[in-house]
Amino acid sequence: MAENPVKAARQSSHWVYRHNRVTRLTHWSNALALMILFMSGLQIFNAHPHLYWGSTSEPEKAFFSISATNDDGDPRGYVELYGRQVDTTGFLGVQQGVFGPSARAFPSWLTVPGYYSLAAARRWHFFFGWLFALNGTLYIVYNLAVGHLRKFFFTFSDAKKVPAMLAYYLHLRKKSPQDSEYNPLQKMAYTSVFVILTPLVLLSGMAMSPQLDVAFNWLPAAFGGRQSARAFHFILAFGFLSFTFGHVVMVLTQGFVNNMRSMLSGWYKEKMPTIIEPPVKALPTETVIAEESKIAAEHAESQAQAPHSAVPDAKIQATPAPKTPDADLSTPEKQAEKNEEPKS
């Protein structure tokens, strides 16, 4: 992580060191782990593509199935939910392969490994399950210690701002109610992943283990039985998928380069404080490097010409000046992190 000579300039032009090293490391190893867990999980599901509520799996009681029929040599794949069927031939249930159609719940391009192997999928799944759990522990312990978690922990006062933030995203409101580094919806999303999705996906996974069920008889019962735990595990996996989808959309649309840079190097360009000054002063100065001056110029222009435009970058510019200009620079931990950085 080479620090360049413009660091001083960066700081003076509102660069914030947003993500510490542990956060960045665990973020990317988690991204890999979640991808492999999801895809190997689909392969494991393929071994018995039906879901049930309760302890056992009486065949006629499945509430969800991905299956195939082969009437008159015409293989059709379908998804069934509470008795309602949707034909999904070619995607789910029946896949088109080099050797013609084959029965398969999730297609090979969505599973790890691609070829059918429950044994291999389980090995991938449990290795990355451990990685996911250890990763999460490292992240939580470290960030609790340095006080980073506080920044986006959803609180009661954030809850009150959720409707306003939603209205702002839906263009029904011009002013963002955001008053700190993360907005209320971001806090809600991240906090729910930490306190709901992650513990539940781990516990429902563990509830499928016979040995852990011996250790904790209440564990499968807490989900309504082992098959219920399996169903929850499946549904929660799709909860992670939707979170990841939303997360990636936000990263792509809310300043992709800035977001990626901050998760790779730690440095995020904080735009809110710039509007404390009149727009004219946000024009390039001698301390700003060429690349940044271009961005700054665009911001200044867009702000000057379309102060309340719907374009995301301009949106942030249009945010009223927060009472505390930069919470990041104001805390001692943050300063400590900044000091730590050049050593890396």
Next chain:
Amino acid sequence: MKNLNPKLSRRNLLLGTLQGTGLLLLSGCEKVFDGLSRNDKVQSLLELAEHGSRRAQRLLAGRNKLAQEFSVKDISPKFRSNGNPPPITMDYATDAKNQWTKWRLDVSGLVTQPASFSLTELKSMPSRTQITRHDCVEGWSVIGKWKGVRLEEIMNKVQPAAAAKYVVFRCMDTDSDGTNYFESIDLIDAVHPQTILAYELNDQPLPVDNGAPLRLRVETQLGYKHAKYIRALEFVANLEKLGQGKGGYWEDQGYEWYAGI
């Protein structure tokens, strides 16, 4: 707003590129993971998780905690069977008709008193009855009521030597290639209070589909460990000389030896 257009098209370009790479990655992904799944070094790295799971789970479970036992009303209407078809030899078929008068359980290996038991002898020993859930590695579960003799009772009779670490189950069923089924568990699971050699399912003599005349119940582990159609037990110090050396029929096909997860 003019100045925003180049930015938007740049964004579109970026999105397009990402989408393209995403699709490429996805199709490449399959090949990469297929390759990695067949690579022995990668696989032995992934197997570290199996050892971690065994140690951690055993630590949490202790030695004597019991698997949940259910009530009669929880018993599944049909106890699903899986795996190899029942043995097809004439000996097996005639013996099944004659209530297993010829069948004997041979116990050998690292024991001070090798022995052989008839089914009647096993049934005359102290028994344990338990209504437990059977979890298949594929994902399904059934509940059944089992009656059998605790494996520890057998061990008390044959006295395993100090060097014995595992008990191997030799089975009568074969796959389509003629390979005999076999399984193994270590002595920690062997002496678990619910580890039994079952001869009854749901108050009936063990049906042929479920492993007649005798099958293993090891409630701390998944279904494939529960060897059916048992003909002999063998106490051994290690698993290397069995089959391909992984300790069981499915283990030789890549499944974990420790199936507590």
